[in-house]
Amino acid sequence: MSRTTAAAPETEAEPVAVRAKRRPRTPYLLLVPAIVLLLVALAYPVGWQVLTSMKEFGLKQQFGAPAEFVGLDNYVRLFTDPTMWTIVVRSVLFCLVNAFLTVLVGVLLALLMKAVPRAVALVLQVAMLLAWAMPVVAAMTVWRWLFDYQRGVVNYLLTRLGFDFTGHSWLEQPLSFFFVATVIVVWMSVPFVAFSVYAGLMQVPDEVLEAAQIDGANSWHRFFGIILPMVRPVLGIVLLLQIIWDLRVFAQIRLLQDAGGVPSETNLLGTYIYQVGVGSGDFGTASAVSIFVLLLTIALSWGYVRALLREEDES
Numbered sequence: 001m002s003r004t005t006a007a008a009p010e011t012e013a014e015p016v017a018v019r020a021k022r023r024p025r026t027p028y029l030l031l032v033p034a035i036v037l038l039l040v041a042l043a044y045p046v047g048w049q050v051l052t053s054m055k056e057f058g059l060k061q062q063f064g065a066p067a068e069f070v071g072l073d074n075y076v077r078l079f080t081d082p083t084m085w086t087i088v089v090r091s092v093l094f095c096l097v098n099a100f101l102t103v104l105v106g107v108l109l110a111l112l113m114k115a116v117p118r119a120v121a122l123v124l125q126v127a128m129l130l131a132w133a134m135p136v137v138a139a140m141t142v143w144r145w146l147f148d149y150q151r152g153v154v155n156y157l158l159t160r161l162g163f164d165f166t167g168h169s170w171l172e173q174p175l176s177f178f179f180v181a182t183v184i185v186v187w188m189s190v191p192f193v194a195f196s197v198y199a200g201l202m203q204v205p206d207e208v209l210e211a212a213q214i215d216g217a218n219s220w221h222r223f224f225g226i227i228l229p230m231v232r233p234v235l236g237i238v239l240l241l242q243i244i245w246d247l248r249v250f251a252q253i254r255l256l257q258d259a260g261g262v263p264s265e266t267n268l269l270g271t272y273i274y275q276v277g278v279g280s281g282d283f284g285t286a287s288a289v290s291i292f293v294l295l296l297t298i299a300l301s302w303g304y305v306r307a308l309l310r311e312e313d314e315s
Helices: 002-021 026-053 073-079 082-115 118-133 136-146 153-160 174-201 206-214 219-247 251-258 269-279 283-314
Strands: none
Touching: 026 283, 073 082, 073 283, 082 118, 082 174, 082 219, 082 269, 082 283, 118 174, 136 153, 136 174, 136 251, 174 219, 174 251, 206 219, 219 283, 251 269, 269 283
């Protein structure tokens, strides 16, 4: 009799443990409409790109000629081309430098908005909103004028400061070209990062920071010990988005090339796809590059996605 009563709590406790480990199904059911919508919206363009990348698809096929199926020949020709790998390395370096620089400047601006008075923070927010909302073509028109080699404001100011920049062309050399491109891309992307991090900073309790300051923690200790761990999820998300966006940058590079850059020395993956597809009429190879960019984007973001899934499982 005593054995039966002793074993009863264990058998009753087992279903409770199983129920505790069982995840609710409602969140997943709510995600089904969004997933279906994404699949419907992406299935055709991605499928078309995959099929086209395995065909000999040129200008004749644009006017109705049948496309010959060539299998993986476009990929083989693409990956055995040294120019392609030069562009890949250039694009990845440009992407990572711009993404980390954007996050760094965005964090500094978010800390500045948190530290300054409300009126000054409001002015900064309005200025960043205007920069963020400006159309790309309109913004590029202004930037091209600023760095123009004849009438550019940048050359004028540097010359007045004692440097000889009269008639200096910023877009002829690759290094100065990508310096200008980095300034423009970071300027356009910083507001998103600054506002996202600022929203995260507003969730950090002031009582915790004041207690740490009373205990003797200086500004660096408070930032790295309290603020940074609490806003780390926001930083991870904005860094992932910046890597994805900067890897696919096109308009800024293309417009700078039109203003005087050398395409063969300044092409990134986005402009290279445009040059191969629209410029040369080889849409099969351009589709193969597009699929490669998609896989490269997944590879660069997979580490963060795995870490995010690991944290979810641990929680």
